[in-house]
Structures are given as structure tokens and as C-alpha cells.
Amino acid sequence: MQRVTLLAGGVGGAKMAEGFDALGDVDLSVIGNIADDAAFHGLWVSPDIDTLTYSLAGRIDRAQGWGVADEALRALGVLGELGNDTWMTLGDRDFGLHIYRTHALQQGQSRSEIAAHVAQVFGVKSQIILPTDDVVQTRVRTADGWLSFQEYFVREQCQPDVLELGFDGIKAARPTAAALNAISTADLIVIAPSNPLVSIDPILNVPGIRAAMAAASAPKIAVSPLIDGKVVKGPADRMMTALGLRADALGVAQHYGDLIDTMVIDHADAALVGPINALGISAKCAQTLMKDLGDKSALASAILAGVR
Amino acid sequence: MQRVTLLAGGVGGAKMAEGFDALGDVDLSVIGNIADDAAFHGLWVSPDIDTLTYSLAGRIDRAQGWGVADEALRALGVLGELGNDTWMTLGDRDFGLHIYRTHALQQGQSRSEIAAHVAQVFGVKSQIILPTDDVVQTRVRTADGWLSFQEYFVREQCQPDVLELGFDGIKAARPTAAALNAISTADLIVIAPSNPLVSIDPILNVPGIRAAMAAASAPKIAVSPLIDGKVVKGPADRMMTALGLRADALGVAQHYGDLIDTMVIDHADAALVGPINALGISAKCAQTLMKDLGDKSALASAILAGVR
Numbered sequence: 143m144q145r146v147t148l149l150a151g152g153v154g155g156a157k158m159a160e161g162f163d164a165l166g167d168v169d170l171s172v173i174g175n176i177a178d179d180a181a182f183h184g185l186w187v188s189p190d191i192d193t194l195t196y197s198l199a200g201r202i203d204r205a206q207g208w209g210v211a212d213e214a215l216r217a218l219g220v221l222g223e224l225g226n227d228t229w230m231t232l233g234d235r236d237f238g239l240h241i242y243r244t245h246a247l248q249q250g251q252s253r254s255e256i257a258a259h260v261a262q263v264f265g266v267k268s269q270i271i272l273p274t275d276d277v278v279q280t281r282v283r284t285a286d287g288w289l290s291f292q293e294y295f296v297r298e299q300c301q302p303d304v305l306e307l308g309f310d311g312i313k314a315a316r317p318t319a320a321a322l323n324a325i326s327t328a329d330l331i332v333i334a335p336s337n338p339l340v341s342i343d344p345i346l347n348v349p350g351i352r353a354a355m356a357a358a359s360a361p362k363i364a365v366s367p368l369i370d371g372k373v374v375k376g377p378a379d380r381m382m383t384a385l386g387l388r389a390d391a392l393g394v395a396q397h398y399g400d401l402i403d404t405m406v407i408d409h410a411d412a413a414l415v416g417p418i419n420a421l422g423i424s425a426k427c428a429q430t431l432m433k434d435l436g437d438k439s440a441l442a443s444a445i446l447a448g449v450r
Numbered sequence: 451m452q453r454v455t456l457l458a459g460g461v462g463g464a465k466m467a468e469g470f471d472a473l474g475d476v477d478l479s480v481i482g483n484i485a486d487d488a489a490f491h492g493l494w495v496s497p498d499i500d501t502l503t504y505s506l507a508g509r510i511d512r513a514q515g516w517g518v519a520d521e522a523l524r525a526l527g528v529l530g531e532l533g534n535d536t537w538m539t540l541g542d543r544d545f546g547l548h549i550y551r552t553h554a555l556q557q558g559q560s561r562s563e564i565a566a567h568v569a570q571v572f573g574v575k576s577q578i579i580l581p582t583d584d585v586v587q588t589r590v591r592t593a594d595g596w597l598s599f600q601e602y603f604v605r606e607q608c609q610p611d612v613l614e615l616g617f618d619g620i621k622a623a624r625p626t627a628a629a630l631n632a633i634s635t636a637d638l639i640v641i642a643p644s645n646p647l648v649s650i651d652p653i654l655n656v657p658g659i660r661a662a663m664a665a666a667s668a669p670k671i672a673v674s675p676l677i678d679g680k681v682v683k684g685p686a687d688r689m690m691t692a693l694g695l696r697a698d699a700l701g702v703a704q705h706y707g708d709l710i711d712t713m714v715i716d717h718a719d720a721a722l723v724g725p726i727n728a729l730g731i732s733a734k735c736a737q738t739l740m741k742d743l744g745d746k747s748a749l750a751s752a753i754l755a756g757v758r
Binding site for chain 2: 183184185216217218219220223224225226233235237238239241244245248259260263264
């Protein structure tokens with residue numbers, strides 16, 4: 143059994159997690175992103191962790207890549223009638239989870255305990271680990287001021303130019319023992335093809351996580367979320383450009399820098415192998431676009447093969 | 451316009467409210483029962499007020515008499531999977547309302563304000579008034595100890611013998627100005643065919659309500675929830691017997707005593723006219739079983755006709 147620890151956020155992270163989870167000889171721990179978390183209608187919603195859980199449980203709505211299959215919007219419809227904002231689409235099954243989580247938090251359970259219980263009940267065999275049990279929330283500064291991540295991502299559909307990113311609460315956040323342990327005991331550490339700035343950085347920037355990564359003896363491989371300078375889903379490319387980074391696999395490699403040994407890039411980016419190698423990071427080409435479970439587990443296998 | 455103030459709890463109360471609400475020349479205020487309220491999954495549920503609201507809004511599930519039409523149980527299903535108790539059936543649309551209410555309470559709105567907003571949004575033309583904005587909760591003592599009302603009513607399906615009733619918080623509860631005003635300014639005060647012990651008493655026993663009733667100049671008419679000693683729905687008959695009351699219309703009249711001038715009883719109970727009159731309460735016969743809206747408004751009309 144190879145112990146793989148995956149840092150993952152968003153839909154790309156969930157897909158990569160599914161790829162490793164589907165392999166028989168991998169003991170997978172996924173450290174998810176909690177900086178997208180926010181309260182909606184007084185309930186605590188954890189979009190990235192839920193996307194991970196729903197994906198690994200086989201409950202995900204495959205057509206949209208998030209949310210639950212066989213979902214309906216009765217509760218949200220009533221909330222909308224009564225005057226609440228409903229731009230954040232929350233289905234009825236999903237509300238069941240948010241109600242459960244909020245109630246469990248009120249009863250003193252930690253976010254980690256809740257996430258682990260949900261994953262276990264839903265039949266997830268991999269470990270879903272939170273980087274911190276404290277509240278960390280991504281903020282996005284636009285010309286109109288600071289937005290919460292979901293306001294930027296869902297309500298404004300990533301349209302405003304991003305001037306600055308912040309992670310409220312991150313300086314005071316304490317890493318979970320499970321996250322530190324998953325990093326220090328891994329045979330392989332993988333950074334999923336997630337948005338480096340708003341999915342991975344809020345994990346890495348929890349005090350203690352980056353140091354644990356640096357101290358870990360395992361190889362560290364990042365998969366580029368950008369293929370030919372374009373993102374599969376989400377605003378990573380525009381956001382990287384706006385914040386002065388190269389919006390391509392080289393830019394991702396530059397961003398992670400010393401933290402990683404190896405960068406897996408798409409065959410379409412073969413021309414970037416040289417420039418990435420020049421950073422002291424070993425670039426390897428693979429098919430990184432994951433359309434189905436076969437693609438996901440093939441990419442996971444290629445990553446494992448590359449370091450065995 | 452005749453100003454009618456109705457004290458109402460449960461399904462019988464909601465049916466009577468619908469009867470008056472359907473009449474064109476009535477300005478109806480319904481003072482509902484909040485002592486069935488309880489937290490489920492961390493959300494504040496107000497079953498009697500919601501049954502009233504859903505009934506007057508035409509959203510009620512007619513087949514069962516409570517809950518919302520076109521309902522589904524996706525959220526509750528997830529809560530059950532995750533280990534929460536699900537004996538209290540809460541549908542997804544219903545959860546939308548409970549989420550709204552809980553969030554609005556957290557933001558400092560009163561229960562009355564919330565109930566009024568929901569009724570207005572849902573298109574209820576009558577006024578839905580709470581007897582108090584404080585928390586009052588019915589407790590039922592059985593051989594196994596004290597139960598909350600919903601534990602007794604829903605979870606245990608009224609099977610345990612009732613040894614004692616209590617209303618937690620009622621001594622410290624303050625009546626709402628709207629309830630006192632609806633009583634003092636009414637042209638007619640009606641006590642609905644609801645359970646006297648657990649639907650009407652928790653309204654009357656809010657400090658100030660009984661005195662306002664006594665001081666009100668309007669005629670006060672109670673409708674018996676018992677027909678031929680049997681209840682249409684619920685445990686009123688068994689509960690009255692267990693607590694040493696006569697389980698028939700005469701027992702209801704004895705229970706309300708001086709508080710009412712007139713008792714409307716079913717034709718089937720014509721033999722009780724004499725004994726009720728002997729209490730100093732004028733007994734009138736009518737068809738009190740309400741199967742459809744015609745029955746409901748006919749009973750409401752009969753009540754109005756009896757005092758005009």
C-alpha cells in the first residue's frame with residue numbers, strides 16, 4: 143500500500159482524488175480546502191469538502207461536477223420566496239448535510255470530526271482531512287471592494303477582475319494533527335490540479351502546513367490545473383494573470399517553487415518541460431484532462447509510476 | 451366587517467380558521483399555539499403555527515392535514531443517514547421555512563414578526579398572532595418520565611398514558627401586544643375545536659391572556675372538539691379522561707367554565723344541551739365535523755349567526 147496524501151480543492155481536486163481513490167494499492171488521504179466555507183441562511187456550508195465527499199461517495203451530480211445527484215430545490219425555493227438570497231444553489235439533500243453540520247458544530251463537534259463522520263457514513267474509503275478546524279475564509283478584492291469567495295465565484299460568476307486575495311483568519315489558524323500527520327507519513331504528496339491561489343494556497347498557508355511539507359521526506363508532485371494556458375474550470379488563468387503570474391503550467395511551477403520536486407503537465411505543454419526543469423523542478427508529461435473515471439485513475443497511475 | 455378573534459391549535463384549529471377566513475365579511479385574527487414548538491436538528495419548528503399558515507395559504511397537504519403539499523423528504527433522508535432522529539417528519543419545503551425562521555431568530559427578529567412575514571409572503575389574508583414571543587413548551591409526564599409534546603405526540607404516537615401536563619416557561623412568558631389587542635378589540639372571540647389541554651390552555655395560561663379574555667366585551671364561544679365523546683383527531687379524549695375530566699362536550703364546557711358564554715356542540719351531542727346550560731353556558735347545536743371547506747365555512751357562519 144502506497145500512502146498518498148493529496149492536497150485538493152474544487153472540482154479538479156475532487157477528480158484527482160477520485161483517480162487515486164479508485165486505485166487498489168493506494169491508501170489515500172485528501173487534505174481539502176476549507177477557505178470556501180461560508181454561512182448561508184445561518185447554515186455552515188463547506189463547498190470544497192462536500193464536493194470531495196460527494197465525489198468519493200459517488201453521490202456527485204456528474205453533469206455539473208458539484209452538488210448531489212437526484213437533487214431538488216424545494217427548501218431553497220421557500221427561502222427565496224421569504225426573501226433570502228438564493229444565488230448559492232443548495233439542493234435539498236445538500237441542505238440535509240448543512241443542517242447536520244451546523245447542528246453538530248453547535249453541539250461542540252469539530253469540523254474535522256463532522257467531515258470524517260459524513261465521509262464514513264457516505265461510504266468514502268479514503269480519509270478526508272481538514273487543514274485546520276478554525277475558520278479561514280478567502281476574500282477577493284475587486285474594484286467594488288472585498289467579496290467573499292462564493293460572492294465572487296458563484297454570485298458574480300468570476301466576472302470582476304481580481305485585485306487582491308486575502309484569507310481571513312489564516313494567521314491564527316492551527317493545523318490539524320491529522321493534516322500534519324498525513325503530510326509527514328506520506329509515501330507521496332500530490333498537489334491536485336486545483337486553483338493554486340484559492341484552493342491550494344489556503345491549505346499551504348495554514349501555519350505549520352508549509353513547514354510540514356518542506357520537512358516531509360516524500361516526493362512532492364504538483365499537477366498543473368492549466369493546459370495550454372487555459373483552465374478546465376474556474377478562474378485560475380484569469381486570476382493568475384491579474385495577480386502578475388504566468389497563466390500556464392510554468393507559472394504554476396514558479397508559484398509552487400521549492401515546495402515541489404516534480405510537476406506533471408499535459409502533453410500539450412511539452413514545450414514547457416525545459417523551462418520547468420530549469421527551475422529545478424522535474425517536469426513530466428501526462429494526459430491531465432480528466433473526463434471520466436478512466437482518465438482520473440490513469441493520471442493517478444501515471445503519477446505513481448513516475449516516482450516509483 | 452365582523453372582527454373575529456380565534457384561539458386555535460392543531461389541525462382542528464386550522465380547519466376552524468379556514469372556515470372564518472373563507473367568509474367575506476370577517477376580519478379574522480388567529481391566536482395560535484406555540485407550546486408545541488421545539489428544536490429539531492438545531493432548527494426551530496413551530497408545528498401549530500405552520501399548520502395554520504399552510505392551511506390559510508392553501509399550501510397544506512390536504513390528505514394528512516399538516517405539512518406542505520408536493521413535499522419530499524430529501525433533507526430528512528440525509529439527516530437520518532447521518533444518525534439524527536427522524537421520527538418528526540419534516541419535508542424539504544417545510545425545512546425551508548424552519549431554516550428561514552431559525553436564521554431570522556438569530557438575527558434578532560421576534561417569533562411574531564417572523565410568523566407575520568411568512569403569512570404575508572404566503573398570501574394569508576387573516577392575521578396570525580402568537581400569544582407570546584417567549585418560549586413556552588408543553589411537557590407530558592408519562593410512566594417513563596417527562597416527554598416533550600412532540601415526543602409524546604409524534605414519536606410515541608400518544609400511546610403512553612398522560613399523568614400530568616406542564617408548560618415550561620409559561621409563568622415568565624409575556625403576552626404579545628397583538629394577542630391582547632386582538633382579544634380586547636374583537637367583536638367575537640371563538641375558541642376553536644382544538645385540544646383544550648394542550649392547544650388552548652397554553653394560550654390561555656400565558657400571563658395576561660386569561661384576564662384579557664375575562665375583560666373582553668365580545669361574546670366568547672367555544673366549539674367542542676369532541677363529538678359523541680370522541681375526538682376527530684388527536685388524543686384529547688384519552689388525555690381528558692386520564693386527567694380526571696369528562697371526555698365529552700360537557701367536560702370541555704366544564705373545563706372552560708366562566709371563560710365562555712356559549713358552547714357550540716355537535717347535533718350528536720344534543721343531549722348535553724341541558725347539562726351545559728346548567729353551567730350557565732348557552733349550548734348551541736351545529737354540524738361541527740369539518741370535512742371540506744364548505745363544512746368549515748358553514749360552521750363559521752353558524753357561529754356568527756348564533757350571536758348576531
